[in-house]
Amino acid sequence: MQASHGDAVRDTGPTYLDRPSAVTRSLLGYGPLAAVVYLASGVTQGLTRDGFDLGRHSLSLLANGPHGWIHVTTLVVTGLMTIAAAVGVQRALRGAADRTWAGRLLAGYGLALVLGGVFVADPMDGFPLGTPAGAPVEPTLGGVLHLAAGGLGFACLVAAAVSLARRFAREGRTRWAASSAVTGAVVLAGFAGVAGGGASPLAVAGLWAAVVTGWAWVAAVSVHLYRRTPHPTRPRG
Numbered sequence: 001m002q003a004s005h006g007d008a009v010r011d012t013g014p015t016y017l018d019r020p021s022a023v024t025r026s027l028l029g030y031g032p033l034a035a036v037v038y039l040a041s042g043v044t045q046g047l048t049r050d051g052f053d054l055g056r057h058s059l060s061l062l063a064n065g066p067h068g069w070i071h072v073t074t075l076v077v078t079g080l081m082t083i084a085a086a087v088g089v090q091r092a093l094r095g096a097a098d099r100t101w102a103g104r105l106l107a108g109y110g111l112a113l114v115l116g117g118v119f120v121a122d123p124m125d126g127f128p129l130g131t132p133a134g135a136p137v138e139p140t141l142g143g144v145l146h147l148a149a150g151g152l153g154f155a156c157l158v159a160a161a162v163s164l165a166r167r168f169a170r171e172g173r174t175r176w177a178a179s180s181a182v183t184g185a186v187v188l189a190g191f192a193g194v195a196g197g198g199a200s201p202l203a204v205a206g207l208w209a210a211v212v213t214g215w216a217w218v219a220a221v222s223v224h225l226y227r228r229t230p231h232p233t234r235p236r237g
Contacts, residue, residue, distance in 0.1 A: 017232055017233060018230060018231075018232045018233075019232070020091070021229055021230050021231065021232040022232035023091070024088050024091040024092055024229050025088075025226050025229050025232065026088075027084050027085060027087050027088030027091065028085055028088035028089070028092065028222045028223075028225055028226040028229070029085075029088075029222070029226065030081040030082070030084040030085040030088070030222070031081075031082070031085035031088070031089075031218050031219050031221065031222025031223070032218075032219035032222055032223055033081055034078040034081035034082050034085065034215075034218065034219075035215035035216065035218055035219040036219075037074065037077065037078050037081070038074060038078040038215060039211075039212065039215055041070065041071070041074040042059045042062065042071070042074070042211075045059075045062050045067070045070060045071060046059065046062065049062060049065070049067065049127075050129055051126060051127050051128060051129040052127050053127075054208075055201055055204065055205070056125065056201060056204060057125060057127050057204070058121075058194070058204060058207055059071070059211070060116065060121035060146065060150070061121055061123065061124065061125075061127045061128075063075070063117070063120040063121055064120065064121070064123045064127065064128050065127075065128035068120065071117075072117045072120065073117070074117075075113050075114065075116050075117030076113070076114050076117040076118070078110075078113055079110045079111065079112070079113030079114035079115075079116075079117065080110065080114065081110070082106065082107075082109055082110030082113060082218065083107045083110035083111065083114075084110075085106065085110075085218065085222050086103050086104070086105075086106035086107035086109075086110055087103065087107070088222065088225070088226075089102055089103050089106055089221070089222070089225060090102070090103025090104075091103075092225040092226075092228065092229050093167070093225070101159075101160075101163050102160055102163045102164050102167065105156045105157075105159045105160035105163060106156070106157075106160045106218070108152065108153070108156030108160075109153045109156040109157045109160065109218075111152075111153075112149045112150065112152045112153025112154075112156060113149075113153060115145070115146075115149035115152075116146055116149045116150060116153065119142045119143075119145035119146040119149060120142055120143070120146060121143055121146045121147075122136040122139055122140055122142070122143030122146075123136065124136050150191075151191070151195075154187055154188070154190075154191040154210070154214075155191075157184075157187050157214050157218075158184045158187050158188045158191075159184075161180045161181070161183045161184035161187065161217060162180070162181065162184045164176075164180045164221060165177045165178075165180035165181040165184065168180060176221075176224065179217065179220070180217065180221070182213075183213055183214065183216075183217040186209055186210055186213040186214075187210045187213060187214045188210075189206060189210070190206040190207050190208075190209055190210025190211070190213075191207070191210060193206035193207065194206065194207045
């Protein structure tokens with residue numbers, strides 16, 4: 001029986017799968033996924049955990065208490081996702097002079113997230129409930145290593161943003177260059193504010209701005225490079 005016009009299948013001709021492009025695009029997909037998971041998990045926990053104040057406490061403190069494992073898992077999982085996205089960035093920029101640095105720096109940010117989950121921040125400033133106000137009197141080794149991991153992560157993220165800002169500028173992509181440069185500045189200012197202002201509301205607000213801006217940039221750059229990477233299914237020519 002002859003197929004009707006509506007049932008006809010369009011013959012697109014022979015095609016082949018470009019496996020390197022398929023792998024690159026798959027890896028880049030972890031960038032926006034990591035951003036959504038981290039922010040959604042952090043905000044949800046911040047709104048539901050007793051004693052936690054989004055305007056006063058950093059998300060790192062969520063790793064403490066009976067439900068702290070949720071944030072620990074979030075840090076480790078999103079860190080691994082970020083490392084995967086970093087490999088995708090490196091593959092997408094193959095042939096670029098700064099390819100290695102951009103990929104490695106973003107991978108460094110992912111590694112810092114994993115380490116931030118392994119080494120838990122010290123309880124402080126009333127969280128979890130029953131914790132004395134203010135900074136911990138005797139910081140633990142784990143707490144110090146958590147802060148060191150945070151510093152490493154922010155430094156890597158700032159450097160990655162600057163590296164890609166230069167790359168985009170050379171390509172004539174002025175908007176991407178500007179947004180990357182602004183991201184680096186916001187993240188640097190946010191971390192500097194926490195380092196200098198402790199847990200003051202203004203410092204925490206600056207840290208929130210750095211976290212949200214940084215994750216938005218990771219997601220946006222991953223999507224941008226995903227779209228620039230050739231589709232893996234192409235006509236065989």
